[in-house]
Amino acid sequence: MNTQTLLAYVSTHDLFHSPLDQTRRFEGAIDQGVYLASLRRQGKSLFFVYRDEAAFKKIVIKVSQDANDFADFPGIVEQADGYAIARSDETPELAAFLRKAFPWTAPKSLKGKDATIGTGDRLGLANPAHIRAVRDYDIFPVLAQQSIRELNFTKRTYQEVVDAATFAVFQEGYEDGFGFDGDHLKNIPDIEMALRCGATMITLDLSEVMNAKAAQWSDADLAAAYANVPADERQRLERAYLAAPITLNDGSSLSFDAVELHRCCVMYLEAIRFVKQVYDLLVERRGAGNFDFEMSIDETDAPTVPQHHLFIIQELTHLGVVVDSLAPRFIGEFQKAIDYIGDLSEFERQFAVHCQIAKTYDNYKVSIHSGSDKFSAYPAIGKWTNGRLHVKTAGTSWLEAVRTIAIKEPALYRQIHQVALENYPEALKFYHITADFSKIPALDSLSDADLPHYLVQAESRQLIHIIYGFVAQDAALREQFYRALFTHEETHYQLVRDHLRKHVTLLGRPKKSM
Structure with missing residues (x-):
């Protein structure tokens, strides 16, 4: 102009x-x-x-x-x-100006928000669609949400992530607020980096400091490791967990035997001490109550049984750590980009107990990671949380971007699919999926009109999901991809909006009263 x-x-x-x-x-x-x-x-x-x-x-x-x-x-x-x-x-300087001139373009805390959803805009292009998906519903978006793994794959920074959210909020005229989650952080330097960029939420991933292998240890091995806990600490733990069942606020109770107490101590005590260290750092940097703190124990092979969840939150409470949300590893499979795999009735039974533990201990949120597309589980999740929950998505918006390409730029989609076929063995080192890729139809067997089928079939959805980094790191392919999404922006926005809105409505979130 x-x-x-x-x-x-x-x-x-x-x-x-x-x-x-x-x-x-x-x-x-x-x-x-x-x-x-x-x-x-x-x-x-x-x-x-x-x-x-x-x-x-x-x-x-x-x-x-x-x-x-x-x-x-x-x-x-x-x-x-x-x-x-x-x-x-759209430069960092402009983003800083907008956040100062229009404070609603800056991230804010999730405090006081019951239902929240992390939308994870990996490309920096989807947040306008995320806003359109949620703005009419009673759910608060965390538009700026990325893990270090995602940043490494996409070659982006936390500053770019929050700036992209600021630009999207300004573009859409969205004044209702959004969060900024430093997601799945595992060490102090990365946490410090996220805080410097203005993160309002820190998700601490304990997968590298907890002893997950102890879930499979023998009773004798557990007892030997437990003996290394100082005697006075063992006495406190045994009084707290073995003297009597622990009653939850609905009248139900959970019991520990000696073996399960030993297992919890061996698996989690060191990790809990690390949580305390991180929490004290956050209080020092931001002041108590001025940040959102989530604990993640979901990136393990063994499900978090209710006794383990209870042990973790009681020990955190003992140390004075306040969590806003906690992400267990649920029974069954919460794999990327596809629906829940497992026994839904058993999932619901255990999920209800997890929710009751959270309600008993200051009513923190139960957080559902890899929440993308878990449509069959959403009604139970909405029911037992009573709408007090946090759900994380990310890959599903990436897939809707690729769907846009499959519909509008079939030749470019074929390039992306070929990159996926060539690189998925490397990508599988970073993601746990069980898809049988041999079920995916050969690329040359489908017409251009049939290419969007790949974004429906579970196996090809997971194939495309895990290779986003290889597209982002190929300079020529990345430029084509971004230009295509710019050209077909409204189609992209509509697909992402409609798909994310399906998540919101199946969780039972009502529309805002006007």
Whole structure:
């Protein structure tokens, strides 16, 4: 949009004086390249996001009636017809400006929010669709959510992740807030990095500090390891867990025998001490109550039985650690990008106990990791949590991006699929899936019109899910991929919105009252 066209647009729509069109703001409407939902007035200035078709990018434009009102806005200021105008690419400097000028574009805590969902925008492109999926529902989004593994695969940084969320929020005019989760962090340096970038939530992954192998140890081996616990600590533990069953607030109870206590101590005590160290660091950096703290014990082979969950939360409480949410490893399989695998009735029975433990100990949230597409389990999850839960998704939005390519750019999809076939053995080192890839139809056996079938079949969904890093790290393929999603942006947004909204509604989340 050149200067004269821009000023003509502002004048024709009388954007400095007339009410902004509320009826179209939340529908993703674009008028002459202007994202209408992004239009904002502040003092004598007007701001909006503009879609630059020729350059395959978006820019933020500021128009002001005051030439001196540009001290912090990044961009070269020009004068025309009594207005001052500046344009800025979506840069870190612009993101910092937006978070200061429009505080609702900065992440905030999940405190006071019962139902929350981490949407995990791996590409930095899907968050407008995530906003459209949730904005009418009683569920709070964590738009900025990435693990170190995902950052390494996509070659992105936490600053880029939160900046992308800021730009999406501004583009969509979304003022209801969002969170920023440093997800599945395992060490102090990575936690410090996430905090420096403004993370409001830290998810501590204990998979490398807990002794998961002890789940399979013999009684004798467990007893020998337990003997290394100091005597006074053993006495406290035995009084706490062996003297009597522990009653939950619904009147049910859980009991420990000596072997199970030994197993819990050997598996978790060292990890719990690490949790205390991290929690104290967060209190030091942010102050008590000024961050969201999640514990993750889901990245293990053995399910977290209810007694283990109870042991962990009681020991954390003993140390003064307050968790906002905890992610057990549930019975059955919560594999990436497909529905729940296992006995749903047994899952529901155990899940109900996990929820009761959480309600008994300060009503923290039960967190469901690898929550993407677990549609058959969602009704039970919504029921037993009473809507107080956290669900994490990420890969499902990536797959909807690939579905967009399969529909709109079949030749490009074929390139991506071939990359998947060539690289999945390496990708399997990082993801636990049990798909039989031999069931996937050969690429040359499907017509272009049939390519979206790959995003329906469970085996090919998992194949495509785990190779996103190989697409992101191939410079030429990445550029084609991003350009295609820019070109077909509305299709991409619709697919992601509709798919994520299915998650929200199956969890039983109601629409917001208007």
